[in-house]
Amino acid sequence: MxxxxxxxxxxxxxxxxxxxVRGNDLVGYGLVVGLDGTGDGMRNAPFTEEMLAGLLERLGVNVTDDALRSKNVAAVVVTATLPPFARSGSRIDVGVSTIGDAKSLLGGTLVMTPLKAADGNIYAVAQGSIIAGGVSIAGEASRVVEGVPTGGSIPVGARVEREVExxxxxxxxxxxxxxxxxxxxxxxxxxxxxxxxxxxxxxxxxxxxxxxxxxxxxxxxxxxxxxxxxxxxxEPEDRAKVVVDHKAGTIVMGDRVRISKVAVSQGNLTLKVSEAPLVSQPNPFADGETFSVPRTSVEVREEAGIGFAQVDDSASLSDLVGGLNALGVRPRDMIDILKSIHAAGALHADLIVQ
CATH class of the missing domain: 3.30.1360 (Gyrase A; domain 2)
Known part of the structure; x- marks a missing residue:
């Protein structure tokens, strides 16, 4: 063809x-150590305390609940994807996210964590230093956070231990x-x-x-x-679509979008109400009271609209956007116009509003 x-x-x-030919999702539950006082509060995250005690006992260290007061440990969920045809001994990337009240994973190290698939079997083991994607700075009265320091990744941080047959x-x-x-x-x-x-x-x-x-x-x-x-x-084919993000004012349209013959009118009405009360006071040493006299100002302003604009039959994407831009229509107003054209049955595309 x-x-x-x-x-x-x-x-x-x-x-x-x-x-x-597909990957398999893996998940595990582990501990991050080596944090600079930004880990979980042991009393607020009892699961961290229990897991830390279990880890130390397996290493031959006997501890009591009163001895666990560290703020340098955080409980995390570790996620990864086992690629298709991954062989035993190959390395894969992992993601790490806190589940307690830890403030940051910067500088932390993930302790050996088994990763399981949906069938409950262990397919990989993760361990290594975490690369966090944010910064958290805190003082006595304020705290500044850039990015998401409670989540990070470990490139090639897991080793495959079991192959998918x-x-x-x-x-x-x-x-x-x-x-x-x-x-x-x-x-x-x-x-x-x-x-x-x-x-x-x-x-x-x-x-x-x-x-x-x-x-x-x-x-x-x-x-x-x-x-x-x-x-x-x-050459792929697809349905004509118009994707609208009303919050960000973003419009994405494919080149197969067509518009039937339609007339468009758009304008804005602004109503402004403001209060400026006056205070009336008696003369000095006079026998009187102070009153507040209300004063309201109302202003109605209608911005110049585009009037009626006609879109020709079977207009293309470039025709529609070029015409609306030439009329000075703002992105958010253009979104409202597209919704109205779609409601009128003149927009021959799927309108997806996010």
Whole structure:
């Protein structure tokens, strides 16, 4: 299938995932030591106290509850992702986040922490110095925090101890799962694969899945076949969307957005009410009372609007944005206009408001 002029071809590996080729989430619960007085308060975080006592006992140190008053220890949750086909002994990155009332993880070291998957088995063990992404400075009366010092990471901080059993060489077929389901994109992937191998290997099952059979290729290495497939170039298709972030005043629109013929009018009305009370006092040594006399000022101001502006039939993204910018419409006003155009049925796209 020829690629349209001006379209940007994309690799299949950037549009879809291969069934079975996936990572696995890992999680663990551990201790960070070596903090500069920014750790958990033992009385406010009893789980930290219990875990620290258990760690010291395993190391042969007998302690009592009264002896644990350290502010240099914090309880943390450790997270990581086990990559596909990770082998025993390979290293992976981990993230560390506090769960108690610790103020910062700067300068801390994670003590050996086992990481488990959803099946309850341990697949990796994490340990190492934490790189925190913030700064916390506190005084007697105030505290300044930049970033998030209660979270950090340990690059290559975990070692894989158990492998996920999956023999890719024995796979006889594989499913390609599109990240954005679309029938047009799925059929283009099917056509590109069949054209590359000159036979009907791929079949579109639905808008998000393409099945590839290796049997028609004879005795082949599935990894080499997938390597050829994932680098094929196709032109992806997607629904026209307009994404609006009303809080930040951000608008993102795809180039397939179209607007039907519609007239737009926009203006602003500002009502300002202010109070400036007057105080009335009697003359000196006179027999009288002091009164407060209310005084209200009301101001109504209507800013100049854009009047009625007509958007032609099937206007493109550049036409719409260029026209509104030429009329001096501000970003937040443009968001309201887009909502109104969508409500009128003239915006031919999915309007996503965040």
């Amino acid at each position: 020829p690629i349209a002029v001006g379209a940007t071809p994309v690799r299949i590996k950037d549009l879809a995932d291969f069934d079975g 999956f023999d890719f060489a024995e796979v006889r077929n594989i499913r390609i799962a599109l990240r954005n389901a679309d029938f047009t994109t799925a059929t283009r992937i099917e056509d590109a694969i069949n054209r590359e191998f000159a036979r009907r290997l791929a079949v579109t099952q639905d808008s998000g899945t393409v099945l590839v059979e290796f049997a028609l290729l004879g005795d082949v290495n599935p990894a080499r076949v997938v390597g050829r497939i994932e680098n094929l170039l196709i």
